[in-house]
Amino acid sequence: MIRHVVMIKFKADAKQEHIDTFIEEVKKLPHLNKEIRDYSHGLCVKEPRFHSGDFDFANCCDIDSYEAMERYMSHWAHLRMTPFLPDILENMISFDWEVDYFGPAFDEAAAKEEAEKEKARVLVQHSDSKLAYVPEIRGKGIEQAKAMLAEVGLELGEVDEVIGSVWAPDRIMMTEPAPGTEVPKGTQVAISITGDWLCGPETVDQATAW
Numbered sequence: 001m002i003r004h005v006v007m008i009k010f011k012a013d014a015k016q017e018h019i020d021t022f023i024e025e026v027k028k029l030p031h032l033n034k035e036i037r038d039y040s041h042g043l044c045v046k047e048p049r050f051h052s053g054d055f056d057f058a059n060c061c062d063i064d065s066y067e068a069m070e071r072y073m074s075h076w077a078h079l080r081m082t083p084f085l086p087d088i089l090e091n092m093i094s095f096d097w098e099v100d101y102f103g104p105a106f107d108e109a110a111a112k113e114e115a116e117k118e119k120a121r122v123l124v125q126h127s128d129s130k131l132a133y134v135p136e137i138r139g140k141g142i143e144q145a146k147a148m149l150a151e152v153g154l155e156l157g158e159v160d161e162v163i164g165s166v167w168a169p170d171r172i173m174m175t176e177p178a179p180g181t182e183v184p185k186g187t188q189v190a191i192s193i194t195g196d197w198l199c200g201p202e203t204v205d206q207a208t209a210w
Helices: 016-026 066-074 108-122 142-151
Strands: 002-010 036-043 057-063 089-098 131-133 155-162 172-176 182-184 188-194
Touching: 002 066, 057 066, 142 155, 142 188
Parallel strands: 155 188
Antiparallel strands: 002 057, 002 089, 036 057, 131 182, 172 188
């Protein structure tokens, strides 16, 4: 199975009527081309914005095989979209991948078990009461990091802001000393954290793990 994704950036001066026409026409693809499976499309989530990439519209579908992809690409229903693009298209990118894994359904019991394993992995307690291991706080927000450091007897040190993240703002990217380093209790851990330019402040909704 091949998953086919197309992302489109509209021209700044594109007329809304031309954009609307394109969207109406692209809706016809799945019932005109039998190679398409599970077609979907939509406009970019503008606010809050969770990911980077300056695109306005995306569509996605599954295709059974490489041969089917070749048929899809050259099918008249696909080629007929060409005249609708010049008036609206500033940039377009497509990406295809071979789907080789489908995740299982959510399992609450398994999730709780893995959460406990995750907490033990990132928050290792030292057997010596005077020493501590720097916890794995990369990917966490400042408040989470403070709580984790306090739990092992360490403190938050200097905070340096780095360029924004492609996946979340206000997240720790680097620490000094590095995670797993053995240090005396009371040591300050300096961090580099991403800027808040994507979607707003951190949210915490984790009852069983850090």
